[in-house]
Amino acid sequence: MLKQLGNMLAKRLGLSLVTLLLLSLLVFAGGQLLPGNVGRAILGPLADAASVAALNHKLGTDLPVPVMYWRWISHFVTGDMGMSYAFQQPVAPFILRALGNSLKLAGVAFVIVVPLSIGGGVYAAMHARSWIDKVISISGLSMTVIPEFVSSIALILILGIWLSWLPVSATAPPGSGALEQIYHLILPSLPLVFELFGYIARMARAGTVEALDSDYTRTAVLKGLPWRVVIFRHVLRNALLPTITVVATQLGYLVGGLVVVESLFRYQGIGSLILTAARDKDFPMLEAGILTVGAIYVLVTVAADLLYTVLNPRLRAGGR
Amino acid sequence: VTNKKLWLDRARREANDMQNHVIDEFLAGHIDRRGLLRHGTAYGLSAVLMGGLLGVSTQKARAGTPGSTVRVAIVTPTGAINPVTVADIGGLVLLQQTGEFLIIDDPDLMLKPCLATSWSANKDGTVWTFKLRQGVKFISGKTMTADDVVYSIARLADPKQGSNALSAFKGVLDPTGVVKVDDHTVEFHLSAPNGNFPYLVSSDNYNAIILPAGSDAGAYEKTFDGTGPFKLDTFSAGQGASFVPNPGYWGPKPLPARTELTFFADQQSQVLALQGGQVDMIQQIAVQGAQGLINNPQVNLINIRASTHRQVHMRCDMAPFTDKRVRQAVALTLDRPAIVKGLFRGLSDLGNDSPFAPVYPSTNKSVAQRAMDIAQAKSLMAAAGLAGGAEVTLTTEQLQEIPDYAVLIQNAAAEIGLKINLKIETSDAYYGQATYGNSDWLDSQMGITDYGHRGVPNVFLSAPLVSTGTWNSAHFKNPAYDALVASYVASTDLSVQRDVSGKIETLLLDETPIIFGYFYNYLAATAPNVTGVKVNAISQVFLAGASVG
Numbered sequence: 001m002l003k004q005l006g007n008m009l010a011k012r013l014g015l016s017l018v019t020l021l022l023l024s025l026l027v028f029a030g031g032q033l034l035p036g037n038v039g040r041a042i043l044g045p046l047a048d049a050a051s052v053a054a055l056n057h058k059l060g061t062d063l064p065v066p067v068m069y070w071r072w073i074s075h076f077v078t079g080d081m082g083m084s085y086a087f088q089q090p091v092a093p094f095i096l097r098a099l100g101n102s103l104k105l106a107g108v109a110f111v112i113v114v115p116l117s118i119g120g121g122v123y124a125a126m127h128a129r130s131w132i133d134k135v136i137s138i139s140g141l142s143m144t145v146i147p148e149f150v151s152s153i154a155l156i157l158i159l160g161i162w163l164s165w166l167p168v169s170a171t172a173p174p175g176s177g178a179l180e181q182i183y184h185l186i187l188p189s190l191p192l193v194f195e196l197f198g199y200i201a202r203m204a205r206a207g208t209v210e211a212l213d214s215d216y217t218r219t220a221v222l223k224g225l226p227w228r229v230v231i232f233r234h235v236l237r238n239a240l241l242p243t244i245t246v247v248a249t250q251l252g253y254l255v256g257g258l259v260v261v262e263s264l265f266r267y268q269g270i271g272s273l274i275l276t277a278a279r280d281k282d283f284p285m286l287e288a289g290i291l292t293v294g295a296i297y298v299l300v301t302v303a304a305d306l307l308y309t310v311l312n313p314r315l316r317a318g319g320r
Numbered sequence: 321v322t323n324k325k326l327w328l329d330r331a332r333r334e335a336n337d338m339q340n341h342v343i344d345e346f347l348a349g350h351i352d353r354r355g356l357l358r359h360g361t362a363y364g365l366s367a368v369l370m371g372g373l374l375g376v377s378t379q380k381a382r383a384g385t386p387g388s389t390v391r392v393a394i395v396t397p398t399g400a401i402n403p404v405t406v407a408d409i410g411g412l413v414l415l416q417q418t419g420e421f422l423i424i425d426d427p428d429l430m431l432k433p434c435l436a437t438s439w440s441a442n443k444d445g446t447v448w449t450f451k452l453r454q455g456v457k458f459i460s461g462k463t464m465t466a467d468d469v470v471y472s473i474a475r476l477a478d479p480k481q482g483s484n485a486l487s488a489f490k491g492v493l494d495p496t497g498v499v500k501v502d503d504h505t506v507e508f509h510l511s512a513p514n515g516n517f518p519y520l521v522s523s524d525n526y527n528a529i530i531l532p533a534g535s536d537a538g539a540y541e542k543t544f545d546g547t548g549p550f551k552l553d554t555f556s557a558g559q560g561a562s563f564v565p566n567p568g569y570w571g572p573k574p575l576p577a578r579t580e581l582t583f584f585a586d587q588q589s590q591v592l593a594l595q596g597g598q599v600d601m602i603q604q605i606a607v608q609g610a611q612g613l614i615n616n617p618q619v620n621l622i623n624i625r626a627s628t629h630r631q632v633h634m635r636c637d638m639a640p641f642t643d644k645r646v647r648q649a650v651a652l653t654l655d656r657p658a659i660v661k662g663l664f665r666g667l668s669d670l671g672n673d674s675p676f677a678p679v680y681p682s683t684n685k686s687v688a689q690r691a692m693d694i695a696q697a698k699s700l701m702a703a704a705g706l707a708g709g710a711e712v713t714l715t716t717e718q719l720q721e722i723p724d725y726a727v728l729i730q731n732a733a734a735e736i737g738l739k740i741n742l743k744i745e746t747s748d749a750y751y752g753q754a755t756y757g758n759s760d761w762l763d764s765q766m767g768i769t770d771y772g773h774r775g776v777p778n779v780f781l782s783a784p785l786v787s788t789g790t791w792n793s794a795h796f797k798n799p800a801y802d803a804l805v806a807s808y809v810a811s812t813d814l815s816v817q818r819d820v821s822g823k824i825e826t827l828l829l830d831e832t833p834i835i836f837g838y839f840y841n842y843l844a845a846t847a848p849n850v851t852g853v854k855v856n857a858i859s860q861v862f863l864a865g866a867s868v869g
Contacts, residue, residue, distance in 0.1 A: 047486070051484065055405060262585075263585040264589050
C-alpha cells in the first residue's frame with residue numbers, strides 16, 4: 001500500500017515538473033506575441049524612441065529572446081527568481097507576500113464555504129424534494145451563476161457602505177493582529193463563498209442521494225445500526241469522495257484566480273500581481289507568479305488524488 | 321502724478337522688455353486680470369508687482385486644521401519610482417510629494433515661483449535666466465545650489481538616460497544648454513527661440529523635480545530625497561507610500577501630520593473605498609464608471625478645465641480622406657454639445673478642430689466654433705464625388721469613453737453615407753511599436769487617440785501635425801502650417817501669439833486633418849470634510865494645506 005502510494009507520488013511529481021517547465025515556456029512565448037516592450041510599457045506610447053531604447057538597454061531587455069529566457073531559467077532553477085523589470089527590485093519578496101495574502105483570503109473563504117456547502121448539500125439530500133432542498137439547490141445555483149464582479153459590488157454596497165458592518169478594503173491597516181486581518185477578509189471572501197457554495201453543495205447532495213439509495217445503506221439500516229452511525233460511517237464516507245476532489249481543485253482557483261475580487265477589494269494577492277506583471281511586460285515577475293500558481297494547482301491535484309486513494313476503500317488494499 | 325504712477329514707473333525700470341510688454345498689454349486692456357497673472361508669471365514678473373497692478377493682495381491665508389492624516393487613493397504606479405523614467409499618474413504624484421520644481425503651474429495655468437524665485441528671457445527668447453531660491457535644503461541635509469538644478473535638468477534632456485521628459489526637451493534644450501552662472505543663477509540656452517520655455521521646467525513637466533547633484537535616479541525609491549514640504553515615511557512597491565512633514569522645509573509648515581497615498585488597480589475600487597470611508601480622496605476620476613460620485617452630496621467633486629482630449633485623425637494621404645471636403649464633412653456631422661453631454665455629463669469644453677483648447681489664454685476665440693450641419697456635409701460629400709457614400713475603417717483603443725465616442729462618430733457619419741467599420745483593440749495593440757509602419761495609431765486610415773493635459777499647446781501643435789512630427793497619424797503635410805507653428809512657438813509677444821493662433825485655427829478648420837471634438841475637465845473627488853487639497857490637470861495632488869474633519 002505505502003509503496004504503491006510512494007510510486008504514484010514520485011511519478012506524479014515528476015510529471016508535474018515537466019508540466020511547469022512547459023508552462024514557463026508557454027508564458028514566455030506568449031509574452032513575445034504581445035506588442036510593445038518593457039521600456040515602452042514604462043515610458044508610455046508617447047515617449048521618445050531614443051529614450052525607450054536607452055531604457056531597454058539599461059534594463060537588459062534589449063537582449064535576444066532566447067538569451068533572456070536562458071538567463072532567467074538558469075537562475076530560477078537555483079532558487080533565484082531574479083529582478084522585476086518594472087519595480088527594479090527582487091521578485092521573491094513580492095511573490096511571497098502576495099502568496100501569503102492569497103492563502104489568507106483563500107483560507108478564510110475555505111473555512112466558511114466548506115462546512116456550509118457540504119452541510120447544506122447533505123441536509124438537502126436527506127430531505128430530498130422537500131422545500132428546504134429546493135431552497136438550497138436553487139439559491140446555490142443562482143449564486144454560482146452571478147459573476148464575482150456583480151456579487152462583490154452588491155455586497156460592498158450593502159454590507160460595506162449602507163450598513164457599514166464590514167470594511168470595504170481587504171487590506172488591514174499595517175500592524176494589525178490576526179483577528180483584525182480576518183475581519184477585513186470576511187467581506188472579500190463572501191463573493192467566493194457565493195461562487196463555490198452552489199457547486200460544492202450540489203456535488204455533496206448528489207453523492208449523498210446516491211449513497212442513501214445504495215444497497216449497503218439499506219443493509220446497514222436493516223441490520224439495526226443507529227442512524228448516526230449509518231450516516232457518518234457508511235453514507236458520508238462514500239458520498240463525499242467526489243466532493244473532496246472538487247473542493248481540492250477549487251483551492252487552485254481560490255489562490256490564483258481572484259483577479260477581480262483582489263482588485264475590487266484592493267488586496268495584493270497573486271492574481272493581481274500576475275495581471276500587473278502581464279500588463280507591464282514584467283517577465284520575471286510574470287513567470288514567477290504563474291509558476292507559483294501552476295505549482296499550487298499541480299500540488300492540490302496530486303494531494304486530491306492521494307486523499308481520494310486513501311479514503312476510497314476500493315482503491316485501498318488494506319482498507320476496513 | 322499719483323503714488324500709483326510713481327510706483328509703476330519704478331517697477332517698469334526694474335522690468336525687462338518682455339515684462340514691460342506684459343504690463344503695457346494689461347494697461348491697454350488687451351489682456352484681462354487672469355491673462356496678466358498668467359503671462360506675467362510666464363515672463364517672470366514678481367507677484368508683488370502684479371498684486372500692485374491688480375490692486376489686490378496675492379497673499380492668501382491658509383485655512384484648515386493642522387494635524388490630520390490625509391488618505392489619498394492613487395493609481396498603482398506602473399514601475400519603479402524613478403524621477404527620470406516615471407510616465408504615469410501614479411508615479412508622478414509620488415514624485416511631487418517630496419520633490420519640488422523650479423516653477424509650479426497652478427490649476428488655472430498660472431506659473432508660480434517655487435525653487436526659482438524669478439525668471440526672464442533675452443530679447444528673442446533663446447536664453448532664459450533663472451534666479452534660485454536661497455536657503456533651501458534637501459531632506460538629506462545638503463543645501464540646494466545651481467549645480468543641483470543643472471544636474472537634474474540636463475539629465476532629463478539627455479537622450480542616453482531613458483528620460484521620459486526627452487520628448488518635451490527634444491529640439492528645445494540640449495544637456496549642454498543648461499549652464500550654471502553662479503550658485504543661485506542658472507541659464508538655459510535653447511536650440512530655438514521658445515516663448516513658453518518656463519512651462520517646460522515647471523510642474524507641467526512632471527519629471528523635472530530638482531534632485532541633489534550626482535544622485536542616482538534608480539535609487540530614488542529608497543530615499544525620496546527632495547526639497548519639499550514632506551519627507552518619506554514608508555514606501556512599499558505596489559502597495560502605497562506615506563509621508564510626514566519635513567522639519568527643514570523652507571516654506572510654511574505643512575498642515576497634515578501624515579499623508580498616506582494608497583495604490584489602487586482601478587477606478588471602481590477607488591470609488592468604493594471613498595464611499596466606504598477607507599480613503600479621503602481620489603486622485604483622479606473619469607466620468608465613465610464614477611457617475612455615482614457626480615451630483616452626490618456625500619462627495620466633493622474637484623472640477624478643473626483642462627486640455628485633455630482625443631484626436632480623431634483622418635489620413636490625408638489615403639482615400640477618401642485625400643479630399644479635404646470629405647474630412648470637413650465628417651467633422652460637420654458631429655453634434656458636439658450632445659456628445660459632451662452624453663460622454664461627460666457636460667463637464668467638458670467643446671473642441672474646434674485645433675489644439676487650441678478654450679482653457680489656453682493664447683487661444684483666439686474670435687474664430688467661430690464649428691457646429692453640426694448635415695446639409696453642408698452632404699453637399700461637401702457630393703462635391704467630392706462621394707454622393708453615393710464610401711466605406712472606411714476607424715481603429716482605436718479600449719480606453720475610458722473612447723469606444724463610445726467611436727460609435728457616436730460611426731452613427732453621425734452614417735447620415736452622410738460614410739460607412740465606418742470599427743476596430744477597437746487594447747491600447748498596447750493600438751500604439752504598437754509607436755513608429756511609422758509598426759503602429760495602428762500612426763498607420764490607420766482613421767483613428768482615435770488619447771492625449772493628456774499640457775499647460776501650453778506646443779506639443780499638440782507640433783508632434784501630431786507638423787510635416788516632420790513623430791506622432792503625425794493624419795500624415796498631414798502643410799508647409800504653411802509648419803511655418804505658422806514655428807512662429808507661434810518662437811513668439812514671446814502676446815498679441816503676436818494670439819494673432820498666429822487665429823491663423824492656425826482657421827487653417828486647421830479648413831484642412832481638418834484631425835477632429836478635436838472636446839477637451840474634457842479634470843475631475844478628482846474628496847470626502848465632504850476634506851479642505852485645502854490642491855489638484856491640477858496633470859494629476860498632481862498638493863497636500864501641504866490639506867485637512868480632514
